[in-house]
């Protein structure tokens with residue numbers, strides 16, 4: 001009896017000690033990039049209490065905190081992709097049949113290992129996530145990156161990519177009563193935004209008529225929902241902004257942006273998601289870039305994809321495709337436009353279109369996007385703010401996420417090297433933290 005009592009007291013003491021330790025963690029001697037855009041701050045301490053940051057400062061003390069000495073490491077917020085698609089790829093295939101709970105979880109875990117802590121799935125979601133999955137994921141109650149959703153989007157019959165996801169809706173005119181009904185149904189799912197595809201995909205398909213997207217935007221706004229548009233052409237950007245669109249979800253790629261559009265985007269507070277990596281993945285494999293043979297890329301792929309993209313036949317086909325030149329030129333235009341749009345003071349937000357096809361590597365794409373933004377002329381710190389703070393702004397979760405500050409959620413990653421010096425250093429991920437806990441210990445390189 002006495003023995004069991006003392007064992008009980010022993011357990012109690014141990015559990016009290018443990019709970020004190022679990023409650024607070026002190027990271028010491030870190031270099032912090034907080035997401036606000038300022039210079040990295042050296043040799044700071046960060047105190048975590050539960051799932052939130054309690055303090056960041058010099059020589060912090062906390063009596064019962066578990067102390068981790070992270071001398072030489074850099075800490076930055078987790079990345080947020082405001083334009084991705086998940087659940088569809090499996091192996092070399094991309095199809096609605098792959099959209100299962102297990103596949104979604106596996107992909108959310110993959111993103112998280114790559115330091116992508118949240119993503120907005122841009123208009124390709126199916127009913128199974130709206131019975132609690134999306135809400136639990138977003139709240140951080142499921143493993144992996146937090147999932148935000150645009151629900152199901154609106155394209156044209158037979159057009160890529162909506163048709164491939166089984167999502168195209170046929171609206172014949174702006175007066176089609178179906179439009180209001182569809183937006184009512186979508187609004188019940190509480191999507192972050194409404195997604196529309198306004199593109200002729202290189203003149204190979206019919207473009208959504210202006211009266212139709214005007215009606216969709218009007219109905220979405222009636223529900224206080226913002227609208228994000230897939231587009232390609234400058235002329236469509238003008239028309240969509242005039243119709244009230246809120247978010248441009250890809251780069252303007254047919255020509256350089258002019259002063260008129262810059263002024264309009266600024267005035268209307270348009271958020272701009274360049275998705276440079278989306279276009280890069282459509283032509284870069286043809287050049288057999290060195291990154292595609294590195295572990296950091298290969299570890300992000302579904303089985304069979306590396307074999308596919310590294311095969312000479314695949315690369316030759318990509319180079320000889322009729323769309324190759326258009327894609328490459330469009331990409332170069334997109335890079336120039338990003339710099340002009342950023343410099344005009346328009347809010348740029350990171351997004352990649354990752355996961356829409358097996359070659360748009362989930363998790364890796366977000367790091368490539370940072371590098372391509374820097375190649376476009378942004379500084380590494382600007383590209384990081386675009387991928388953390390600005391993305392949280394788009395998702396309207398910036399009260400809790402996007403920057404590292406006292407009071408915010410402790411979702412961050414620990415890097416071996418400082419990305420302010422070289423943006424490729426975001427690939428030196430050693431730890432990923434979510435809700436104040438280290439959830440993955442990785443060294444993909």
Ligand SMILES: [Zn+2]
Nearest residue numbers: 083122353356
């Ligand atoms: Zn997309």
